[in-house]
Amino acid sequence: MDFSLFYFDGDGSVAQPDKYRLLVESAKFADRHNFTALWIPERHFHAFGGLYPNPSVVNAALAMATERVQLRAGSVVLPLHHPVRIAEEWAVVDNLSNGRVAIAFASGWTMDEFILSREPHTHRKQTMWRGIKALQQLWRGQSVEYADASGRTVEAKILPKPIQSELPIWITCQSPETFMEAGKMGANVLTSLLGGTLEEVEPKIKLYRQYLEKSGHDPNSKKVTLMVHTFLGEETEQVKEKVQQPFCHYLKTHYDLLENLAKGMGLNVSLKNFSEDDLDSLLLFGVEGFMKGRSLIGTPQTCIPFIERLEQAGINEVACLIDFVQDFDAVMESLPYLQKLQEAVNLSSGFGVRS
Template sequence: MKFSLFYFDGDGASPSKDRYRLLTESARFADDNGLAALWVPERHFHAFGGLYPNPSTIHAALAMITKRVQLRSGSIVLPLHHPVRVAEEIAVVDNLSGGRAGVAIASGWTRNEFVLSREPHGSRRSLMWRSYDQLSKLLAGETVPFEDADGSVVEAKTLPRPVQPRVPFWVACQSTETFVEAGRRGINVLTALLGETLETLTPKIQAYRRSLEKHGHDPASGTVTIMVHTFLGADADEVKANVKGPFSEYLRTHYHLLEGLARSMGLDIALENFSKDDLDSLIEFGVEGFIKGRSLIGTPEGCAETVEALGDAGIDEIACLIDFVQDYDLVMGGLPHLARLAKIHAGRVPLAEAV
């Protein structure tokens, strides 16, 4: 099992001059302690999450302060951008980092984001795959035709060229259909336990492996990466006490996560119909639900069973969401425990000897 860091939150409306301190210092930690990658999302119009409107901009900076760790966009919303611009930015990051760029693509979520697109929200999935095909050709050095505003065809070939012969791609997956299409195309998948359980996710991973094999790809070659909320420490009770308040506020801010968790537990709810007291009770229930089996919240020893279950389901990499706790010292203090967990499950050292 590989472990990486995933950034999703962060108060973009804060007046602080140190908005990116957690990002940069945890990136240095990941680079020095053998973690696999740093994942940065594309998020627009979110006060919490507003630190990350453009993954390529962030990774250009991280390339300057890291040497080994992979720099992955998770995910670029392809329908919002022209493929030429995306190809150019990816290639710049790959050059600045010496060949460490990786990219997850997504079709998009909220309608508000599509103020950046000339295409309708309803066409986003087909547009994502069309843009991916164009992007792949551009990164491979091929010429791709595009129409300009006057309807004239322009033969585009982007520069600079990436360092890597083939930049690795993931696609954000929720539906079985997307898992199967990822297998057909031979690219990796990025998923999460937000609206389902590991029991419902496992058949989708199996469908992905079958699709890889059916379409001539090595079924073991595809990487399945899962986003998991992570906060580790030496004492489970202390960890829970530190996490409960921040995670409650996190769920209150991100209603879709709470609704998805409820659906995965068989509850069909509409949060707009909830009173404040009911919502408080549901959030407390949601925190407990995330901690048990859907997160790496606790001690390295206590989370070992969850890591093993994820591995048994066919998952290759855990992308640890670390910034849902908005406390720099607490998050950084937990990272050595994450590094220890990574060493344990990389098979390098026995549990008793991991430090």
């Protein structure tokens, strides 16, 4: 099981120094302690998450601060950009990092973000698949034809030449159809439990492995990466105390996650009609269940069974989302416990050792 760090939040609305301190210091920790990768998202027009409008820019900085860990986008929203621009930017980061970049691609979510796109929101899936193919060609040094403003055909190639001959690719997946398409093209996949339980995701992973094999790809050579909210400590109750309030606040600022939480509790209601007190009651009642079934929150010892369950489901990388807790000292103090979990998992053959 590979362990990586995933970033998603951070208040970008306030003009203050050290906004990226947690990112940089935790990245250095991951680099020193044999974590596999760092995942930087692309998020636009969010106060929380406003630290990450461009993962290539952030990873260019991390290339200078790290030496070994892979630098990934989680995810580039491909329909918002021209494939040539994406290929050029990431070729620069590949050179700065001496060949350590990888990209997860997504088709996009909110309509607001598509003010940046030349393509309509309704065509975003087709635009993503078409763009990935073009980007792979550009990365290999091939030319791709595009029309300029006058309609004249131009053959585009990119510079600088990347260090890696092939760009490692993930597809951000939630629907069965996207898992199938990722399998057909031989890409790795990035998914989460934000929209459902592990039991709901597991059949999609099996479907993905089936389509890998049908399409002539080695199903055992590809990664299924699961993004998981993560915070570890010495004692479970202390961890819960530290995490509960930040987690409640996190869910309140991510309305879609809050609605999924309500549905998971069997509440077929519109949260728009909830009062502030109702929302607080919902969160206090439901957040512990979310922690247990969909997160790595606890101690290294208590989290091992969940890791074992993920492995049984066909997941071979955990992308640990750490910045939902907006407390630099607390998160940095939790990382050595995550390191202990990683070591316990990977040193215990087949999870035979639980101590």
